[in-house]
Amino acid sequence: xxxxxxxxxxxxxxxxxxxxxxxxxxxxxxxxxxxxxxxxxxxxxxxxxxxxxxxxxxxxxxxxxxxxxxxxxxxxxxxxxxxxxxxxxxxxxxxxxxxxxxxxxxxxxxxxxxxxxxxxxxxxxxxxxxxxxxxxxxxxxxxxxxxxxxxxxxxxxxxxxxxxxxxxxxxxxxxxxxxxxxxxxxxxxxxxxxxxxxxxxxxxxxxxxxxxxxxxxxxxxxxxxxxxxxxxxxxxxxxxxxxxxxxxxxxxxxxxxxxxxxxxxxxxxxxxxxxxxxxxxxxxxxxxxxxxxxxxxxxxxxxxxxxxxxxxxxxxxxxxxxxxxxxxxxxxxxxxxxxxxxxxxxxxxxxxxxxxxxxx
Amino acid sequence: xxxxxxxxxxxxxxxxxxxxxxxxxxxxxxxxxxxxxxxxxxxxxxxxxxxxxxxxxxxxxxxxxxxxxxxxxxxxxxxxxxxxxxxxxxxxxxxxxxxxxxxxxxxxxxxxxxxxxxxxxxxxxxxxxxxxxxxxxxxxxxxxxxxxxxxxxxxxxxxxxxxxxxxxxxxxxxxxxxxxxxxxxxxxxxxxxxxxxxxxxxxxxxxxxxxxxxxxxxxxxxxxxxxxxxxxxxxxxxxxxxxxxxxxxxxxxxxxxxxxxxxxxxxxxxxxxxxxxxxxxxxxxxxxxxxxxxxxxxxxxxxxxxxxxxxxxxxxxxxxxxxxxxxxxxxxxxxxxxxxxxxxxxxxxxxxxxxxxxxxxxxxxxxxxxxxxxxxxxxxxxxxxxxxxxxxxxxxxxxxxxxxxxxxxxxxxxxxxxxxxxxxxxxxxxxxxxxxxxxxxx
Numbered sequence: 001x002x003x004x005x006x007x008x009x010x011x012x013x014x015x016x017x018x019x020x021x022x023x024x025x026x027x028x029x030x031x032x033x034x035x036x037x038x039x040x041x042x043x044x045x046x047x048x049x050x051x052x053x054x055x056x057x058x059x060x061x062x063x064x065x066x067x068x069x070x071x072x073x074x075x076x077x078x079x080x081x082x083x084x085x086x087x088x089x090x091x092x093x094x095x096x097x098x099x100x101x102x103x104x105x106x107x108x109x110x111x112x113x114x115x116x117x118x119x120x121x122x123x124x125x126x127x128x129x130x131x132x133x134x135x136x137x138x139x140x141x142x143x144x145x146x147x148x149x150x151x152x153x154x155x156x157x158x159x160x161x162x163x164x165x166x167x168x169x170x171x172x173x174x175x176x177x178x179x180x181x182x183x184x185x186x187x188x189x190x191x192x193x194x195x196x197x198x199x200x201x202x203x204x205x206x207x208x209x210x211x212x213x214x215x216x217x218x219x220x221x222x223x224x225x226x227x228x229x230x231x232x233x234x235x236x237x238x239x240x241x242x243x244x245x246x247x248x249x250x251x252x253x254x255x256x257x258x259x260x261x262x263x264x265x266x267x268x269x270x271x272x273x274x275x276x277x278x279x280x281x282x283x284x285x286x287x288x289x290x291x292x293x294x295x296x297x298x299x300x301x302x303x304x305x306x307x308x309x310x311x312x313x314x315x316x317x318x319x320x321x322x323x324x325x326x327x328x329x330x331x332x333x334x335x336x337x338x339x340x341x342x343x344x345x346x347x348x349x350x351x352x353x354x355x356x357x358x359x360x
Numbered sequence: 361x362x363x364x365x366x367x368x369x370x371x372x373x374x375x376x377x378x379x380x381x382x383x384x385x386x387x388x389x390x391x392x393x394x395x396x397x398x399x400x401x402x403x404x405x406x407x408x409x410x411x412x413x414x415x416x417x418x419x420x421x422x423x424x425x426x427x428x429x430x431x432x433x434x435x436x437x438x439x440x441x442x443x444x445x446x447x448x449x450x451x452x453x454x455x456x457x458x459x460x461x462x463x464x465x466x467x468x469x470x471x472x473x474x475x476x477x478x479x480x481x482x483x484x485x486x487x488x489x490x491x492x493x494x495x496x497x498x499x500x501x502x503x504x505x506x507x508x509x510x511x512x513x514x515x516x517x518x519x520x521x522x523x524x525x526x527x528x529x530x531x532x533x534x535x536x537x538x539x540x541x542x543x544x545x546x547x548x549x550x551x552x553x554x555x556x557x558x559x560x561x562x563x564x565x566x567x568x569x570x571x572x573x574x575x576x577x578x579x580x581x582x583x584x585x586x587x588x589x590x591x592x593x594x595x596x597x598x599x600x601x602x603x604x605x606x607x608x609x610x611x612x613x614x615x616x617x618x619x620x621x622x623x624x625x626x627x628x629x630x631x632x633x634x635x636x637x638x639x640x641x642x643x644x645x646x647x648x649x650x651x652x653x654x655x656x657x658x659x660x661x662x663x664x665x666x667x668x669x670x671x672x673x674x675x676x677x678x679x680x681x682x683x684x685x686x687x688x689x690x691x692x693x694x695x696x697x698x699x700x701x702x703x704x705x706x707x708x709x710x711x712x713x714x715x716x717x718x719x720x721x722x723x724x725x726x727x728x729x730x731x732x733x734x735x736x737x738x739x740x741x742x743x744x745x746x747x748x749x750x751x752x753x754x755x756x757x758x759x760x761x762x763x764x765x766x767x768x769x770x771x772x773x774x775x776x777x778x779x780x781x782x783x784x785x786x787x788x789x790x791x792x793x794x795x796x797x798x799x800x801x802x
Binding site: 105126183186187190191192193209211212213297298299300301302303304307308310323324325326 | 442443444448451452455574626628629630631632633634636637640642764766767770773774775777778781782783784799800
């Protein structure tokens with residue numbers, strides 16, 4: 001369905017456009033044909049009507065041409081929106097619907113609950129704990145990640161030997177599966193035989209049980225996220241940096257700006273739209289964090305993110321309610337609130353980052 | 361000329377071909393719903409999907425069943441998976457009406473939850489399941505009946521009577537006896553177990569006395585609760601009784617005291633670090649339901665063969681684990697599936713599974729069978745596991761579990777883990793355990 005509809009739409013509008021533009025002097029028959037094909041229902045009913053005056057036909061042709069230029073772009077992008085409606089909008093709306101019910105997976109009846117799930121959420125300490133964890137891990141992962149990416153990008157933007165190799169290798173972590181990353185890092189952060197504790201032991205620290213404290217579990221999870229995504233962001237920054245005209249740097253150099261000044265006064269301000277983009281993408285990803293903390297807390301009831309839920313994120317709490325407690329109504333409410341929080345966080349970040357560089 | 365003539369025809373052929381393909385896709389798409397889930401179709405060929413967690417040791421039995429039923433092919437899924445992933449997936453598949461397979465394993469802790477959804481399962485009584493009653497310990501057979509007692513939704517596989525596994529090399533290092541009978545004599549009860557633990561600790565072997573608070577605590581709990589009142593976190597009316605059941609508080613306090621004496625290695629059970637602990641020998645003993653033997657062997661690996669041994673557990677009785685096999689209503693081949701369930705849970709099937717992975721039979725016939733009694737496990741230094749676990753298995757007093765048992769148990773055991781981690785003060789732990797349990801039961 002979704003494939004067939006745009007195909008016909010594209011074909012017909014193209015024909016219509018071609019005819020009306022290239023051949024102004026036309027036969028009546030051709031006109032009827034193009035009319036018939038271009039527009040659906042209402043046009044077809046007028047098509048077999050007897051020919052009226054030349055002016056009326058012209059006017060109709062004009063209208064069609066206008067409709068063509070105005071409407072066909074929407075038809076071209078329709079496939080995405082059709083797919084989005086099926087796979088994006090429908091689940092979203094359905095989740096909202098479920099969240100207003102007392103929806104147990106196993107039971108056949110789903111009584112209406114109104115906003116009960118939402119009011120329960122407001123007073124649920126476990127939810128607030130999960131939100132706090134999510135924000136904490138988000139800050140620990142996004143801030144160092146984007147800062148580091150910016151510096152890596154500016155290093156890669158210089159004339160280096162084997163530049164292509166370095167540029168490629170920074171995105172290598174992204175190509176590894178998140179499960180593999182989490183398992184390797186869980187071993188690095190293991191209490192008894194982990195490398196991190198072994199290294200810390202060398203300087204007389206530890207051993208640390210990384211899952212046990214908030215700060216340690218947050219740091220460990222953030223490390224996984226940073227390792228995986230820093231290169232990706234660096235590459236995006238690099239692409240944007242290459243669009244900055246060289247002469248700006250030359251002018252800055254003539255004005256006596258050193259490398260640091262050039263970086264802060266030329267590179268960063270001009271990268272602001274890109275930084276906004278990466279911040280928003282990181283916000284969305286960070287607030288939905290699930291796999292890394294889940295695998296980091298291996299073993300029974302890992303969805304709780306530690307003995308006292310030290311690193312349980314909101315996404316994990318959604319999972320716990322939906323697939324461990326089978327309380328789909330409450331899980332949907334949490335999922336919807338998470339969605340709204342992401343929107344707000346993205347908006348706040350957007351404004352904050354736009355103000356970051358001063359004017360413009 | 362010829363070419364010009366051929367063109368429209370070939371185009372038509374293509375169109376026809378496309379049309380046919382579309383029809384075929386449509387037909388097969390619908391056909392899948394009525395036919396076997398995979399590979400079915402030709403001449404009564406039936407594929408049965410068996411969904412399990414852990415290891416049931418059924419490989420040879422499948423071959424035997426397939427040999428006597430040439431039209432049946434058996435596929436096992438989920439081998440080695442753990443319960444915390446298995447249960448949610450099974451629940452989802454049952455609710456969705458597809459994907460659950462033809463035979464599913466139901467563990468005791470989650471059985472009650474599925475018994476309440478009897479409509480999702482085939483009544484095995486319709487396929488002669490009630491004739492097998494005599495094959496099972498009475499409570500095991502009754503455990504497979506739906507809440508109303510009319511429908512038979514599952515037939516028992518194994519029971520989890522308790523033993524205690526220990527590392528011979530670590531015992532030797534600490535100057536303790538290594539011989540099975542002598543070790544069993546060290547710990548007639550849990551107080552004695554703690555005393556030996558302190559002796560062991562004094563020898564500074566680098567290893568802890570036991571693996572994790574959760575496992576030992578749960579063992580003490582099922583033993584205590586088994587004697588009275590016969591249930592743990594939920595009473596038989598499914599009311600949460602975490603703060604009023606004396607068995608829980610008693611086991612909990614006992615465990616807090618053991619943690620306080622530094623006897624626990626402080627792992628979280630089934631975590632990567634716990635798994636590594638088996639291999640590295642970071643703890644000397646672990647409470648061993650029969651099915652744990654297979655797990656230890658898998659985790660400790662061939663390199664540690666003979667280092668582990670098993671003997672009877674402190675205290676008396678106690679059942680931890682054990683499962684049933686059921687046929688989901690959504691199975692397309694309930695007759696064959698029910699037949700397979702009866703075959704796998706027959707005394708013969710249970711003995712074969714016991715020999716393979718030490719899942720202790722729930723059938724008195726199988727328990728009494730000389731093959732079971734004489735069975736020795738080479739990995740555990742030729743321990744006579746049939747005798748160790750089989751003795752007393754027939755007198756086992758099972759405990760009742762409520763529908764939210766797993767969630768409540770996780771909540772309580774997590775507080776013990778937090779105490780081990782030093783994140784929760786022992787004197788505050790019980791209040792927190794009760795609070796979290798109440799939350800989990802909601």
